[in-house]
Amino acid sequence: MADSPADLSTAPAPCTPARAHPLRPGRRPRRGRSRLAGRQGLAGWLFASPALLGLGVFLVAPILLALWVSFREWSGLAPLETSRPVGWDNYSDLLVESGVAQNDFAKSLRNNLYYVLGVVPAQTFLAFALAVLVNQKLLKGKTFFRTAFYFPSVTSSIAVAFIFIFIFSPTGLVNALLSALLPGTISLVWLDESTGLIHLLLGGFGVDSAPTLLADHAFMGLSWWEWISGPSVALSAIMVLATWTTIGTFMLIFLAGLQNIPEEIDEAAELDGVTPRQRFFTITVPMMKPTLFLVLTLGVIGTWQVFDQVYAMTSGGPQKTTFTPAYLVYREGFHNAAMGRAAAIAFVLFVLIMAFTGVQRLLLRKED
């Protein structure tokens, strides 16, 4: 398919706010304006109402209903009327009271935190590097490369999770590659290995059990030693998958940003004798700051919601090291018949994600 790079530049830049088209007074004849306005008002509501009704019924109302449920105890099986109010119990079980619920939630937060810390920098860096490579002026096969990198992003999450289960299987591609590179035969059972990477690293230095300081202190029912475990080997496999599937999307956002840099700036710099390397660091990188920022926040928001991959690859195991808050919502609500608690977890996660979104909006406004 002949597809010129101009395609991207015609797409609106992700950071450009929607342009408003203010009414141009004087263009319209004065007479009949109020009648027209009246008809427009009615039509406007009529046109918008089906979609708004849908949003109201299937998004807004259920969210309010779920907020109410988060203050009740309900199995999800019996009729909603049989639920009973429990005040803040569902929330305090997660955040304050020690017990299995808090322990699971703490683990899910820890796992997801490592997940975010691993995936976001990796996906951002690789996406930017690929965008720069694809954006070279005289590159041939641009469309092919762009398509290849973006392809995993549009495929079914469950299908690619299965492909990665296969690749990370004991006799799979990853172990075969590692066996070729490292001495000995690697037959790691990736998805069933619960040891954390930082624990593994410490083990390499001979620290294979918790020092008393770390074992004696705990936060949210989890010892400091458990907090610093790092992502488990199983979770790392999911992190590789997540990075692999999201690079393409972020590469496209970077590419759109790169193509918005006016060519004159580059040409002027070239005339002034600025080397390509200087140009990259003094012009390209600073001008890409808003895009970089967008990608980072979208990345953080996305990584806090990881669910499908966990469901398909590990179901939260081994030893709860791939629990994430999103997975916990599902598990508590639909397996443990604790809908109230599931709703509470969902809202804590919601607040967490909204905080990131809010920070993003605020900082973006400042950038503009």
Added chain:
Amino acid sequence: MAADASVSRSATGRGFKRAAGYLLLATAALAFLYPFLLSLGSTFKSRAELAASSVLPWPDEPTLRAWELVFLRSDFPLWMLNSTLVTVVATLLRLFLDALAGYSLARLRWRGRGLVFTGVLAVMAVPPIVLTVPRFLLLKELGLLNSYTGLILPLAVDAVGIFIAKQFFEGLPRELEEAARIDGANIWQTYWHVVLPLARPALVTLTILSFQATWNEFLLPLIAVRASPDHWTLPFGLSTLGKGGAGGQTWDYPVMLTGSILTIVPVAVVFVIFQRFFVRGMTTSGIKG
């Protein structure tokens, strides 16, 4: 390229750099495409052969065992039908609702418009996972669990699509609409006969995005029709495929991969044909947070 004196001196260096660039890009392309190729080839291997050789895609003794199991001994064809039905109906509904609302928000003047648009933006920011419990609740209360209606209606509502449609309509010149009105067309006629035909690129983008999102949707079938295998769609059905026994050792990889490849293919075909519409949709909605 600017022709300067240093060209000849650095020509070999530049050639080397160019080659390195291509090498990097080719390696990356391999990393992104090889898993698909390997999986495709592996669907023609027996379980024993796959366990022994899972590095190269081509099978030594090609067999259709996995394909037969998927097509003849599983509900895969049913899931495919269900997915097609859900995708087509949800996409048609989405197109109609999104374009209508987008036009209204972009062009018609009505009280509360600004507020409604702010609401749409706010709804766009709600993460899907947060909707798990609420959606289940609502479908249960409405008696729509384990039904096609329950699978379709929640997907027909889509704030991002409204946003994309609004952006597009705002970019259209007003003159045609004004001319149509002067010719006596009412608002609906103007919209249906004048504006919509102009909006074809936006409608294609919305169709593609909706097709991709609905076809791949996993969360909704998981909570809405888990208990009713008759209603399972592809991604949810797939998640149960080949996992007969507990633990990774007994999983039937060729079967799992066949199901995965078949789930990917329709999206892949549409993606290759309509690539630029994917890109456009993604960069337009990339603004969402």
